[in-house]
Amino acid sequence: MIRLAIKNIFHKPLTLALSVSLFALGAGLITVLLLLNKQLGDQFERNLAGIELVIGAKGSPLQMILCNMYHIDAPTGNISIGEVKPFLNPKHPLIRQAVPLSLGDNYKGYRIVGTTPGFLTLYTSTFQQGRIWQEDFEVVAGAGVADELGLKIGDTFFSVHGFADDDDMVHDYTPPFRIVGILEPNGSVLDQLLLCNSATVWKVHAHGDELETVEPPVLEATPQEYSEEQLLEWHAEAIDELVTKDNLDITSVLVKFRGRNYQTLNMMRNINEQTNLQAANPAIEINRLYLLLGVGIEALQALAILIMIVSGLSVFISMLNALKQRKYELALMRVMGASKAKLLILILLEGVLIAVVGYAAGALIGHTAVGVLSGFMQDAYKYALDPFVYLSQEFILLFACVGIGMLAALLPAIQAYKTDIASTLTQK
Amino acid sequence: MITVQGVTHTYREEDPISFPDFSCDRGDQLLILGASGSGKTTLLNLIGGLLKLQKGQITIGGKALDKLSVSELDTFRGQYIGMVFQKPHFVGSLSVLENITLAQSLAAKPVDKERAMQLLTRLKIDKLALKKPDQLSVGEQQRATIARALVNKPAIVLADEPTSALDDINCDEVVSLLENAASQEGSALLIVTHDQRLKDKFKNFVELTPQ
Known part of the structure; x- marks a missing residue:
């Protein structure tokens, strides 16, 4: 089943590339923001060192x-x-x-x-x-x-x-x-x-x-x-x-x-x-700095979430389009013994797989970007970031991606579930 | 292998469609002829378990279809019935061979590549096994669907208008392929068609009358 889902998503490499890159972009941006926010926050926090x-x-x-x-x-x-x-x-x-x-x-x-x-x-x-x-x-x-x-x-x-x-x-x-x-x-x-x-x-x-x-x-x-x-x-x-x-x-x-x-x-x-x-007072000044940066970070976060939604839409639209061509093969699978539930799961699985691949690519991009950024920061400010930290929020991000992928695939999956085999395959 | 008895289907209250009784044994062949509107498709869907039986009795391989639940029907269909359509359809992302082994796994049977290759060899398309279905010609695709219909040694092979889009030469070829392949596997062959050319090729036929 998973193998079939994998083959299906790779059957249309361009569509897959589009959806995956959108997911990767969104997830990557969020990963970078999470890592930056956490590590810079930690740095500022640690270096306060009780100085008032x-x-x-x-x-x-x-x-x-x-x-x-x-x-x-x-x-x-x-x-x-x-x-x-x-x-x-x-x-x-x-x-x-x-x-x-x-x-x-x-x-x-x-x-x-x-x-x-x-x-x-x-x-x-x-x-x-x-x-x-x-x-x-x-x-x-x-x-x-x-x-x-x-x-x-x-x-x-x-x-x-x-x-x-x-x-x-x-x-x-x-x-x-x-x-x-x-x-x-x-x-x-x-x-x-x-x-x-x-x-x-x-x-x-x-x-x-x-x-x-x-x-x-x-x-x-x-x-x-x-x-x-x-x-x-x-x-x-x-x-x-x-x-x-x-x-x-x-x-x-x-x-x-x-x-x-x-x-x-x-x-x-x-x-x-x-x-x-x-x-x-260092705490007050740093808070002020955060407030200033915060606007930018929030704008980036909104952008990242927007990209994630668009990636979900892209999965949704491409799947719905593909479904028109795929209704024969879905009906065929029913004829060959697949239950309605199996088709539902297959389509959902395809959505989730795209999301997971996108997330993985995004995490890779995000951590690499932090690594590169760390190099710049090290040169300019002598502060290093650790690109190899995996935050618990990133795990939540994975779930969010899977959720979006599943949501995007839900309607197409329901359509697949409802495929009328009889009228599809015997259509002249 | 298959018996159909007193089957009537009603879409609209006022004109029920009733079908003649018939049966077909293991290795036998039966042609079901009917013009459009005579209920061919309905009969096909009833036999394939795609439509719920309302009245009458259909038994395939000793199993009465009306006794099976929807999910049992799905598995039953996969194991006991092989279907061939007018147009060859495939799962586009899989190779020809994988399409055939998919029929095994969807019917909850172990995947047996050798068995699938044997069939492809017999149908002379073994060299195309690793190609994607859309790289095959229509004739080759039709052969591949026959191999797929037979891979699970079904009780009956149900062919829906397998020839109506073909010229005379190809028509003969597909019919004899179907006949040979089905009899070699010991499956009953049921061809549902409006194609009058086939009438002379089969000794047993049932004619559906428009109602």
Whole structure:
């Protein structure tokens, strides 16, 4: 029966191709949307990392969030440590943890982030190899960077100014950066970053200063484990040192509050209204971004659903047309012993098969498209998508396709069921 | 093998069609002649179990048709009756051979390719077995439908106007093919036609009268 249905649908290859490609287009588009939505949502979610406020230079708040939390946009500008000093104070009544970030350089497109050990506690990361930075120009690489660039403990490189790989902008008058540790992959933005202390970023940009070359340290690959207390202690030391340098610049401060209340809300407003700084809540900004993207996603979804309906129609019309030619063979099958129900099932099966083939092609197209898209994103933003994830919604999509195929075949199937053999075959 | 007794069919209350009684044994041949409007098609459909029997008795291979349910009739038809039509019809997506084995599987019999090939060889179209039916000439198609009608060793072969579209030479050929093939398989052959040319070729015939 299934073999017969398969032969029947392949009997008209052009009709089959039309229906299948329509199904594939619709299903493919929906698959891409599902995967993108899920994976981007997950990325944004994971990278929130409990950060409730970002303080940086005035500009677009969304840009500031994208730059400092997701590392995909340019900074809004610099802020001096003097300005943000109050927020770095460990005794601040509202702030539990404040992590300063200094951006400005990259290596082969991967951003170099000058920060304090507290940054690692935000993303609860552990070491795959080596240790945390201790001296200037010591670098801890995210798993993704290390993997992509083949970095090992002890490797050295020169940074490039800005956020794009550009040979003309190499900072080669500094001592080389040296990899001292590699982190375990944890799916957050950390995977795509190179971390060092804040002083390193200043030194790179303090043109003309004498920079003595230091003796390369002895490095070991065995991963060190650090307790959160240990990291926070170093973090506090680094902050203590940082706040003595009023005139130096950083890019932003990531803030976690002690608790959420009207005072924290006021704090954000006060910063925005009364200082030269800008404060933004990442969750709110990302929601705004979603609302903006949402219109586009909804339009695409509507389009995809429309294509699915058209594909159903195409199956319906082609089957109904074919039925006029096929009524003899259907009557013939009745004569040869097939029951009415058998014909009904045969036609339904043909509709379902077209839908399943279309769905399979669509899933293939969708996942391939996400794979290609992932390549683009990796190049542009250092974010990767996983094209091999199979979401439960895709399973629902399969059922939807089967449903549409069955629905499209229903009327033709009922007609086949009602074929009057006697009058069909004895017609002269 | 087949007996028809006291059968009357009524489409409209005022003019019922009644059929003469007849019977045909295994290996025998019977011609049922009738002009259009004499109820040929109705008789054919009644014998084939495609129309429900209203009055009278039809027995095929010892089974009374009125005792069978609709789904039993479907299987019965597949197993006991082989049909040949004026125009050869096939399942277009299947090869000639597959069309014939389809008749086996639809009649709930095991698929036996050798048996199907034997028949095709006997009808001299074995070389065309893997072609699609629409690649065959009309004569070759007619042979293939005969092979299909016989593949399940049916009790009777029911031929509906097998010759009326053919010229004299082809008419003779198809009739003798049908006769030979049916008698070799031990099936009764029932030809329903208005084609007067066949009258001389059969010793047994029943004439349907327009009513």
